[in-house]
Amino acid sequence: MSWFESFILGLVQGLTEFLPISSSAHLRLTAAFAGWQDPGAAFTAITQIGTEAAVLIYFRKDIARIISAWARSLANRELVRKDHDAKMGWLVIVGSIPIGVLGVTLKDAIEGPFRDLRLIATTLVVMGVVLGIADRLAARDETGGRHRASKQRKSLTELNVRDGLLYGVCQAMALIPGVSRSGATISGGLLMGYTRESAARYSFLLAVPAVLASGVYELKDAGQGHVAWPQTIFATLIAFVVGYAVIAWFMKFISSKSFMPFVIYRILLGIALFALVTAGVLSAHAGEIKG
Structure with missing residues (x-):
């Protein structure tokens, strides 16, 4: 991998990690x-450490409160009922279980069949439709339909074990490229009746342990093949800087805007990808490393 490839891929990772379009x-x-070799699942997982570092900094106050309250709840279980931050700490752990189990179980598929461009095209379109439905339901509840009052949506203070686990199942779907971690968890949150901001905030917090664990796990495979350590580190740093800027923008965006632009983009990209593969312009296995 050249330094230019590393820069572009780090830029793409930072731009797309937090948007519901699948990094x-x-x-x-x-x-x-671009006609480059597939950077691979290990490169993807490690560069995501950069974007998750951006999450740690952006939500540092929330994360510090949650960790502190969770640690105190180990000695005082009453805090789980009385302190929202202590409860949130346990719910993040519960929500991380599905992706942890499936990530290890499906490792070979993640590094192989799941990277087929036809599957990616399918997930782009299908999850785009799901996000669109969830977004419309949220908009209807917030504004109220014809002859009906607006419906109060849930905040994170109302998050329970069942919802936390469902969020986790949604996050686990992102093991398939094209689903999108934020897209799946935000869609799940909206369908469960949470506000846009609450769904996005929990999505980002839930991703921290899963992404960091995945990145650390894949460190053993870094520097192998055509992707060297220096380029991987460089891409990770680029992803961190760009990712922080994207988080700040996205949290402001969702407070008043619809997810429809992302829905349209996903569907059009998926259709275009299907067309290119079907026409033979692009191989479904383009860039894959054999062997």
């Missing part, structure tokens, strides 16, 4: 369209 799919597609 792993965009890394795969960027390499395929």
